[in-house]
Amino acid sequence: MSRPTFLQENAPGTSIEHQAAQFIERRDCVHWTDSDQTEFQAWISSSSAHRIAYLRLEAGWKRAERLAALRPARPGWRARLVPTSTGKVAAALGLAIAVGTGASYYASLPKFSTYSTKLGERETLTLRDGTRIELNTDTMVQIADDQDRRHVRLERGEAYFDVVHNAAHPFTVSVGQDRVTDIGTKFVVRREPDQLSITMLQGAARFDANDNGARKSLVLRSGDAIIASAEGISLTKKPHAETARETSWRQGVLVFDETPLSEVAAEFNRYNRIKIIVSDPVAAKVGIGGTFATANVYGFARVAQGLLGLHVENRGDQIVVKR
């Protein structure tokens, strides 16, 4: 049997398929004029082969619209995400790489996407697999979610992790050279300039520390709390009430129970521009109990003055507490 003409036109760029691709590309990427439309109509009407080539490519191309889900702030990332240092574009490309594309073109672009909260803000990020990352005040994380692994760098601040466990797709949080790898977990990691603390709320995780060059590995279980600093690493067991108190920020509140005023002030100061200054060493040791909204620094000041009988002085950006 004789072959239809189109079968001979299979040089790249001239095949029917490539002609169809040219129409699709022009329609979606440049202004589509009436004469384009006329040309397209004539082309698609001229043979079933043209029509089928178009239908097929259009169907594939339309399915690829789902890739838009890779855009941050789109379905895969349900939270409102504010990429900061790398910018929106790099964030989108960062996720593009996270798809697992080892593309050389992407190689020079950052692999991690950056998300951050400002002072007093909280933000929940949701990964495609349902893993949730709640950022506390003044926190910055970098996230890479590719096909081999999920990796979060905690650059600053504090985050709560509720990890959907997947052994084939491990989840790791790194703080400097220390790492926490999920074994099925809810946990909180907080980074301060001179120390790292990790509190396990549920499940287990492996903690790999870099202790002055020596690697140390520990399995953390529910209730375990780690504090790592230049002085070393301590592991303690915390009662549920205490871990609950430490994570009360997730509900936007601070819970204190006989907490020294100096610590209370430090906690409030993490969330607010207005800082509480405790200048009196005796006042600093006064125990405070109660629940306060993280932003309610004046409410706290009133309580300190009214119930505790401390002297509170309002100086604009500072609230100075004395005995």
Add this chain to the structure above:
Amino acid sequence: MVERPDTKSEAQNRCLPGVDPLETEADAWFVREILPLEASLMQYLHHNWRNPSEIADLRQEVYVRIYEAAKKELPQRPKQFLFATARNLLINRVRHAQVVPIEAVSDLEALEAASEAPTPDRIVQARDELRLLQIALEKLPPRWRTAVMLQRVEGLSRKQIAERMGVTESSAAKYLQDGICALTEEIYGAPTDLRRER
């Protein structure tokens, strides 16, 4: 015809006003019933035809025959109809060739005996759609993949894609056109094995 309910731009909205409405039933049928069988069809053609460079042509011709028939009346059993058409085409190709390529068909008797090709498991659930697309993308050459990503993820124009990739607009257009073809080939034509990739 394929509708684009979630149009992102005016350009994309101008889909196919020029398409003959009488043919839309066959169009929709083809996309719905036949394209999902493409991987099976390709497997069948590769299995039964020795010259790989002719496979794309054979597929095109099978599709044309199927589509022409569907315009008259939609076949009730699309899969059976597709493979019967493919089988007849291969047999005719061998019989009518002036010089019979001795190895053209691996086993003509077996081909004639086969009533229906096996269908590999290619049921992709909705939640795996993104995963399938990602796997397909990974197989594309980097520049094509980049152009596709910039268009489908970020919705960029030809000019913007060119700027982002640091190439001319005509190169950007070419990358995207090639990317559209290659991605479609991966989505429909390539055997899918999600497990292997996990």
